[in-house]
Amino acid sequence: MMKTARLLGAAVAAAWACAAMAAPPVVVSADRMLDVLSGRMVEKPAIVVVDGRIRAVLAQGDPAIPAGAERIELPGRTLLPGLIDMHVHLSADARIEGSRYRDYTDSFWVAVGAGNARAMLEAGFTTVRNVGAFDYADVGLKQAIEGGYIPGPRIVPATYALGVTGGHCDITEGLPPSFAAVPLPSIADSPDGFRQLVRRVRKYGAEVIKLCVTGGVTSRTDAPGAQQMNFEEIRAAVDEAHRLGLKVAAHAHGTAGINDALRAGVDTIEHASLADADSFKLARAHGAWFSMDIYNDDYILAEGARNGMYEESLAKEREIGLKQRQTFRAAWQAGVKMVFGTDNGGVFPAGQNALQFAKMVEWGMPALEAIRAATRNAAQALGREGDVGAVEVGRYGDFVAVDGDPLADVRVLERPAAVIKGGVRVK
Numbered sequence: 292m293m294k295t296a297r298l299l300g301a302a303v304a305a306a307w308a309c310a311a312m313a314a315p316p317v318v319v320s321a322d323r324m325l326d327v328l329s330g331r332m333v334e335k336p337a338i339v340v341v342d343g344r345i346r347a348v349l350a351q352g353d354p355a356i357p358a359g360a361e362r363i364e365l366p367g368r369t370l371l372p373g374l375i376d377m378h379v380h381l382s383a384d385a386r387i388e389g390s391r392y393r394d395y396t397d398s399f400w401v402a403v404g405a406g407n408a409r410a411m412l413e414a415g416f417t418t419v420r421n422v423g424a425f426d427y428a429d430v431g432l433k434q435a436i437e438g439g440y441i442p443g444p445r446i447v448p449a450t451y452a453l454g455v456t457g458g459h460c461d462i463t464e465g466l467p468p469s470f471a472a473v474p475l476p477s478i479a480d481s482p483d484g485f486r487q488l489v490r491r492v493r494k495y496g497a498e499v500i501k502l503c504v505t506g507g508v509t510s511r512t513d514a515p516g517a518q519q520m521n522f523e524e525i526r527a528a529v530d531e532a533h534r535l536g537l538k539v540a541a542h543a544h545g546t547a548g549i550n551d552a553l554r555a556g557v558d559t560i561e562h563a564s565l566a567d568a569d570s571f572k573l574a575r576a577h578g579a580w581f582s583m584d585i586y587n588d589d590y591i592l593a594e595g596a597r598n599g600m601y602e603e604s605l606a607k608e609r610e611i612g613l614k615q616r617q618t619f620r621a622a623w624q625a626g627v628k629m630v631f632g633t634d635n636g637g638v639f640p641a642g643q644n645a646l647q648f649a650k651m652v653e654w655g656m657p658a659l660e661a662i663r664a665a666t667r668n669a670a671q672a673l674g675r676e677g678d679v680g681a682v683e684v685g686r687y688g689d690f691v692a693v694d695g696d697p698l699a700d701v702r703v704l705e706r707p708a709a710v711i712k713g714g715v716r717v718k
Contacts, residue, residue, distance in 0.1 A: 516548075559630065571621070662697060
């Protein structure tokens with residue numbers, strides 16, 4: 292036994308020595324850690340990160356902890372995996388609404404995106420899915436973050452949100468006819484047209500496809516519940532995306548649009564405000580996820596008018612906000628799979644993403660499940676369980692640390708004490 296132990300120790304030491312040649316290991320420790328996969332609190336964890344990924348999940352004092360490792364010690368704190376927001380708009384500012392956005396040149400919004408990216412990262416969101424950006428701004432931000440030019444989360448970009456002429460995602464909606472001469476790289480009106488759009492945005496960096504299936508709140512002239520893409524168009528886009536290995540997010544408030552999107556095989560329903568019992572059945576049958584932004588009603592009704600939001604949009608929010616929250620509770624009770632998505636950046640200020648956790652708990656979801664929606668579930672919905680969403684060997688060394696117990700008071704997530712991305716402390 293002693294000989295076997297010595298050989299094992301030598302093997303571990305040799306492994307650490309090889310790892311050290313690539314990059315010095317980092318050991319992250321805290322008083323406790325929430326294991327989102329098991330739902331258990333782990334006391335006195337020590338997580339070893341090498342080259343940005345978790346190499347070992349150990350207990351403090353374990354002899355396998357590499358000597359000479361860099362230490363990030365978080366005494367008195369609770370560690371969680373880095374959080375994931377599945378619905379953000381980095382290159383937007385909720386304080387510039389309605390016609391005010393026309394006062395700014397195109398490149399301004401990329402600069403806004405850089406600030407928003409930093410704010411979301413420092414708020415504990417180490418991964419975000421950006422579901423709509425003009426001029427491929429989210430791809431540029433992703434490249435700048437990965438190149439070390441600016442701080443920010445890991446970005447899953449959709450580039451443009453794809454929709455129909457005059458629909459929620461047609462940026463010339465509500466403008467004079469002369470603007471129709473401006474070619475839009477995001478608008479189609481046929482199944483073949485949407486196939487072409489999917490191919491185009493993938494060519495320029497899309498890693499997820501966003502479809503605008505129904506009307507919306509911030510668009511001026513449509514009704515949120517009205518279906519805009521027909522079933523054949525949705526199905527063509529979904530089939531093409533899946534053939535290319537991309538998942539599909541469908542902006543859908545209205546019942547008919549939600550149900551057609553689910554029948555067509557979309558992966559996530561964004562907003563899902565007016566989903567009904569049939570929607571829940573379809574979501575369960577197809578394995579789809581709901582991403583429901585149930586916090587932002589508070590911000591829109593409090594600050595929207597001051598920010599310049601159209602009165603038509605405010606009226607729609609007053610009509611649909613409570614209904615969406617009621618649908619959230621009903622969907623959860625019906626067993627629909629849920630992910631955490633906020634519309635942060637575009638509808639309320641960047642970095643306030645975590646305000647939604649308390650709203651999810653208020654409307655019936657246990658704190659653990661709200662946290663799982665932003666970790667384990669989100670990683671599954673992204674198809675990136677090997678990279679993010681849990682503290683597990685092989686995944687990125689992304690963590691957020693908080694004071695207190697998030698299972699007892701989920702609002703502690705609104706005030707992260709430390710944020711670590713790839714083994715590097717960023718806050």
